Amino acid sequence: MSKRFRIAFSFAGEKRNFVAQVAAILAERFGEDKILYDKYHEAEFSRSDLALYLPPFYHNESDLVVAVLCKDYKTKEWPGLEWNAIYGLLKKREQREVMLCRFDRVEGEGLYGLAGFTDLDHRSPSAVAALILQRLALNEGNPRDHYIRNAPIGPDWPEVAPSLDWPVADHSEARSAFAQLITRNAPFRILPIYGGSETGKSHLSKQFLGNSFKINGLSRGRFDFKGSSDMDAELRDFAERLKVDVPAVRSGVSAQLANIFASLEATARPTLLIFDTFELSGEAERWVKENLLLSAISALWLRVIIVGQRVPARPGEPWAGVSSPPIELRPPTADEWFEYGQSHRPGLTLEFVRQAHKYSGGKSSVLNQLFGPAA
Numbered sequence: 001m002s003k004r005f006r007i008a009f010s011f012a013g014e015k016r017n018f019v020a021q022v023a024a025i026l027a028e029r030f031g032e033d034k035i036l037y038d039k040y041h042e043a044e045f046s047r048s049d050l051a052l053y054l055p056p057f058y059h060n061e062s063d064l065v066v067a068v069l070c071k072d073y074k075t076k077e078w079p080g081l082e083w084n085a086i087y088g089l090l091k092k093r094e095q096r097e098v099m100l101c102r103f104d105r106v107e108g109e110g111l112y113g114l115a116g117f118t119d120l121d122h123r124s125p126s127a128v129a130a131l132i133l134q135r136l137a138l139n140e141g142n143p144r145d146h147y148i149r150n151a152p153i154g155p156d157w158p159e160v161a162p163s164l165d166w167p168v169a170d171h172s173e174a175r176s177a178f179a180q181l182i183t184r185n186a187p188f189r190i191l192p193i194y195g196g197s198e199t200g201k202s203h204l205s206k207q208f209l210g211n212s213f214k215i216n217g218l219s220r221g222r223f224d225f226k227g228s229s230d231m232d233a234e235l236r237d238f239a240e241r242l243k244v245d246v247p248a249v250r251s252g253v254s255a256q257l258a259n260i261f262a263s264l265e266a267t268a269r270p271t272l273l274i275f276d277t278f279e280l281s282g283e284a285e286r287w288v289k290e291n292l293l294l295s296a297i298s299a300l301w302l303r304v305i306i307v308g309q310r311v312p313a314r315p316g317e318p319w320a321g322v323s324s325p326p327i328e329l330r331p332p333t334a335d336e337w338f339e340y341g342q343s344h345r346p347g348l349t350l351e352f353v354r355q356a357h358k359y360s361g362g363k364s365s366v367l368n369q370l371f372g373p374a375a
Helices: 013-030 038-045 055-060 077-091 125-139 146-150 172-181 201-212 231-242 253-267 284-295 318-322 334-341 350-359 364-371
Strands: 005-011 062-069 098-102 190-194 219-224 271-276 302-308
Touching (some): 005 013, 005 125, 013 038, 013 062, 013 125, 062 125, 125 146, 201 271, 231 253
Parallel strands (some): 062 098
């Protein structure tokens, strides 16, 4: 017999703002009527016997109870009443129905330091919502990404790619692969692109990002591992472009990227992630290969482009089946730069382009300034 609520929250008022954000994300998934959060049921809960009316919902009518403990939790009247019902579930060995979360590393009354907690101090509301969805799925015997994979929220990828702009010479194979990648029935969800220095990799990755704005409702972000002297600032910008919570800065690049990705998982909207200069990813390389690319196997909402002088190798990897073969960029020829430049520089001659190509050593950064769109 199904229970009334999918998820029930117990929390102290000091953490209302945080819990409200988590509840809102989950309500997108299941509807407000399936989330036990007091503001979603104000008319029903405006009653004189609420102290008796409310605890049975935690004890008998919720698939998963999320207890958000903090320093003030046990001193407040309402959380205290709710905790009695929650603790009753724990004593009945119904531990899987309770997800213990905490701020300030507090311990729940009567647990004697034996319980496992999800620490919230440095997690965003979106990341916590993703963890709750995973726990609910696992409780039901489903894969942890069940609710993300099977119930995406919001718009979908387009059936066909929109008309794309390519103000860059050649790279036709990479451009064609990108056009396939951003469609609903894409034959792959990971696009690795590699090449030597001055082959136009970064310029191309920026064009991927620019063209992605033609898809309505898409979350998109480009992160360059070359970055700057302030990698935390780069990560903040990346999160802001993706419209997710900015991660805590007191952690490494991998941890911050993981937090950003957890926020994206919580809503599972169509998302394009572009990573440039992968050869400089350092400690984040392991997270990319062992977490992000593995997620792409089942995450139909996700597309990943990895660009660099070196990209993750496919042979034998679990995610190989959802990855395009790596595409190697080569420097465009003088004739290709001439074809490209004619639309931007009327009167351009092939002889001039060949001379410029020769004296620049074929460097894409130089030739694009000479023959690309005027600044």
